[in-house]
Amino acid sequence: MRDDRRQFYIDFGLSGLTRMFDAGWSPGTTPLEIVAAVAGWGGGAYAPTLLEDAFRVLESDLSSREVDILWCAASRRSYRPDFFGMEARAWLRQVADVCAGRIRQDHPSSVALPAGPAPAAAFADEVLAEVEAVADGLRSVEGHAHHAVPDVVRTLEKTVAHADPDLGFRMLLRVLKAYQITVGASRLARYRDLGERLGYDECVVEDGGIDVRPDTAD
Helix, strand or coil: CCHHHHHCCCCCHHHHHHHHHHCCCCCCCCHHHHHHHHHCHHHHCCHHHHHHHHHHHHHCCCCHHHHHHHHHHHHCCCCCHHHHCCCHHHHHHHHHHHHHHHHHHHCCCCCCCCCCCCCCHHHHHHHHHHHHHCHHHHHHHHCCCCCCCCCHHHHHHHHHHHCCHHHHHHHHHHHHHHCCCCEEHHHHHHHHHHHHHCCCCCCCCCCCCCCEECCCCC
């Protein structure tokens, strides 16, 4: 669907950023330095997708608490904006500012515009069905012994319905990977098919590794 996404061989946008936070970072590196590094991948090619994702969330009716839940679940609580005294929407605005600045390096006259309607809106029901199908596994995040995040299922559903099904799908995958939630082989096949139709490179869905039961159909 989005041919411009086929250039990315790893996860991109906000979901790709959360992966980098989950992976950890070197001592002395600030959160915004990580954002700048991710925005600079591919000679700045990743900055527009990250900016678009940030804008879609900011333009939605997700509350700051829900943004915090989405971020923390996808990054396994590796960076909590509220822990550092920052409201989650303010954190996303900083992310957007860094991306806009990176874009201006190559296009000085560029103006950051609203994201507008989500191109993947027609996929909402399909992505919501995938969230519901693994809801029990996702609820294990809510009671995790060390990295618990509340209301994950409801927040993912709201992200799909009120922000962007594309982003919601990528964040779903990110949570599954971050918490090593197991899925069956047939479900992974559906994820690959959905990613293909959303315009991802074939490597994106499994970037970071999904825990799969090879012989299980679900």
